[in-house]
Amino acid sequence: xxxxxxxxxxxxxxxxxxxxxxxxxxxxxxxxxxxxxxxxxxxxxxxxxxxxxxxxxxxxxxxxxxxxxxxxxxxxxxxxxxxxxxxxxxxxxxxxxxxxxxxxxxxxxxxxxxxxxxxxxxxxxxxxxxxxxxxxxxxxxxxxxxxxxxxxxxxxxxxxxxxxxxxxxxxxxxxxxxxxxxxxxxxxxxxxxxxxxxxxxxxxxxxxxxxxxxxxxxxxxxx
Amino acid sequence: xxxxxxxxxxxxxxxxxxxxxxxxxxxxxxxxxxxxxxxxxxxxxxxxxxxxxxxxxxxxxxxxxxxxxxxxxxxxxxxxxxxxxxxxxxxxxxxxxxxxxxxxxxxx
Numbered sequence: 653x654x655x656x657x658x659x660x661x662x663x664x665x666x667x668x669x670x671x672x673x674x675x676x677x678x679x680x681x682x683x684x685x686x687x688x689x690x691x692x693x694x695x696x697x698x699x700x701x702x703x704x705x706x707x708x709x710x711x712x713x714x715x716x717x718x719x720x721x722x723x724x725x726x727x728x729x730x731x732x733x734x735x736x737x738x739x740x741x742x743x744x745x746x747x748x749x750x751x752x753x754x755x756x757x758x759x760x761x762x763x764x765x766x767x768x769x770x771x772x773x774x775x776x777x778x779x780x781x782x783x784x785x786x787x788x789x790x791x792x793x794x795x796x797x798x799x800x801x802x803x804x805x806x807x808x809x810x811x812x813x814x815x816x817x818x819x820x821x822x823x824x825x826x827x828x829x830x831x832x833x834x835x836x837x838x839x840x841x842x843x844x845x846x847x848x849x850x851x852x853x854x855x856x857x858x859x860x861x862x863x864x865x866x867x868x869x870x871x872x873x874x875x
Numbered sequence: 876x877x878x879x880x881x882x883x884x885x886x887x888x889x890x891x892x893x894x895x896x897x898x899x900x901x902x903x904x905x906x907x908x909x910x911x912x913x914x915x916x917x918x919x920x921x922x923x924x925x926x927x928x929x930x931x932x933x934x935x936x937x938x939x940x941x942x943x944x945x946x947x948x949x950x951x952x953x954x955x956x957x958x959x960x961x962x963x964x965x966x967x968x969x970x971x972x973x974x975x976x977x978x979x980x981x982x983x
Binding site: 665666668670671672674675678744819821824825 | 876879880899900901904
């Protein structure tokens with residue numbers, strides 16, 4: 653990530669993801685047409701109740717299911733707001749997620765293994781080290797063995813998911829970690845898992861384990 | 876939904892000061908040159924013009940074309956003369972129009 657993108661992210665006013673945050677905050681306070689409560693109707697002030705939430709996601713829910721933040725918001729929409737959940741990668745869902753994630757900015761990412769997700773961490777690590785696709789490359793072969801070197805003119809990062817959802821300049825739009833992972837999969841010519849698949853969640857949990865202790869910089873700007 | 880952000884300096888402003896105004900708006904700025912996976916053209920959808928009026932007088936305007944990135948961000952200086960609204964208006968394809976204003980307060 654070059655100094656220009658860093659400067660863009662650091663200034664809330666030039667960070668395009670903050671437009672998503674503004675839209676997400678508006679959505680947080682607006683009730684659906686069916687008379688069910690808005691997000692704020694149950695959760696109250698986003699600044700208070702969503703503080704630190706993104707730093708401990710993906711997380712195990714009361715019913716035992718493991719969800720990423722996107723899945724959790726979708727569950728709220730279907731169960732408590734009785735509306736069709738917005739699809740993954742939709743602008744509305746990314747905006748809500750960005751508004752929630754902003755409340756964890758600067759906080760340390762909590763290790764999923766310390767929250768009873770060790771099995772998912774090892775499943776995710778196995779995926780991370782699994783060679784994939786026609787290029788027969790694993791995540792680790794780029795992001796552990798060759799980080800800092802160049803790939804097609806861009807720097808290979810260490811692959812820490814600290815800033816999602818991000819505004820990616822290449823996409824000219826907001827996007828989720830799953831979209832970014834899909835990019836890597838098609839890059840090695842592997843077939844991506846379907847959106848929301850448990851493999852993506854396992855991989856996200858392992859990446860969050862790897863990044864544990866790092867400060868969240870969501871919503872980020874990436875090149 | 877369109878969101879826009881306007882930044883007017885919060886530090887005290889005196890008459891005659893040059894103040895930097897910043898404005899950013901959410902917009903895809905689709906060029907019209909791209910195609911979908913199935914080869915269909917994606918129609919152009921860009922903002923054509925942004926106008927800024929300070930106290931009712933046009934002080935800055937810009938004509939935009941396809942080369943402007945998504946979520947256009949503009950920053951420019953104006954000479955503060957008196958307290959008044961700074962109104963931004965964005966006009967674009969498909970009848971797009973968004974207006975938003977902020978207050979510029981001049982002390983002394």
